[in-house]
Amino acid sequence: MPPETLAFPAPAPPELGQPVEVAPGILWLRLALPFALNHVNIYLIEDGAGWAILDTGINDARSRAWWEAVLAGPLAARRPTRLICTHFHPDHVGLAGWLAERCGIELTMSRTEYLTTQLHRRWAEPPEIDAHRAFYADCGLDEATTLALLERDIGYRWLTTDLPPSYHRIADGDVLSIGGRRFEVLTGGGHAPELVMLLCRADKLFLAADQVLAKISPNVSVWPQEPASDPLGDFLHTLAELPMRVPDEVLVLPAHNLPFRGLHGRMRELSGHHDARCQAVAEVCAEPMLPAAIVPRLFPRKLDAHQTSFAFGETLAHVNYMLRRGWMVAEAGADGRRRVRAA
Ligand SMILES: [Zn+2]
Incomplete structure (x- = not known):
């Protein structure tokens, strides 16, 4: 498929921690992340006498210091009115508890994301750690990668703060x-x-969080608490549905990289990307394979621990998607572990 053309009306991102107006009444704030994806976009939406905050950054000293500076500086005259968190990932919800308390504002979230945040915060507990270790071993991951994944699972607790005990459900x-x-x-x-x-249909603004990004294919991962889940099916369903609900001419304000126009084309590109990946998985799995053995064949470049965790989860997402549709089959190997192969 030929690459679709996206337009980027703001050619450069704002300086870290320095909000700029990206659309009338919408401030764009960028905070740093200690990962290969090194930043997250936060948006402040004019809300009467104050600002509604959309997402928070992770819970670390640097992000808290930026928030303190932003609250004391650019936002001093107009205080935050509410906090909306788009989803449970730590770069989006990490400082929700802290910020809600610090500013005396209510947290607004969808119910599943609120509950999933609580669930992932439990992943630092021994029963969860043991269950995850067993799951990663069953998938064929080596010890070093398993440790990196467990570190990631446990680390969620420290990258986030306790959510407020009640919230506004949307x-x-x-x-x-x-x-x-x-x-x-x-x-x-x-x-x-x-x-x-x-x-915002009237102003043609679409705050898309991580559902559609301009340069990255949003990570779609199977997590250990739902080993047979089909997140890729869910993702492609959303990609198919969004063009019928959101006009193509909106300015997309995403959580990473630059704001862009060209939503529908970008969604077609992302769907095409996953079709190609399914094809690649089928080619790799001519013979029965442990899921972990597929990862380096799909991602041949050297990955750090954080990237490996995404690559593993994403590979499982493709495998589960294809298993559900009968494009792959699973069978037990001599060691009792599940192998998959193309049907
Ligand atoms: Zn995310």
């Missing part, structure tokens, strides 16, 4: 009135189970 089809503007709530699956997106 769901697909709801409408949020923010500063007199009408934002439709849409939810998407695959990258996260009930990821929140906000569409």
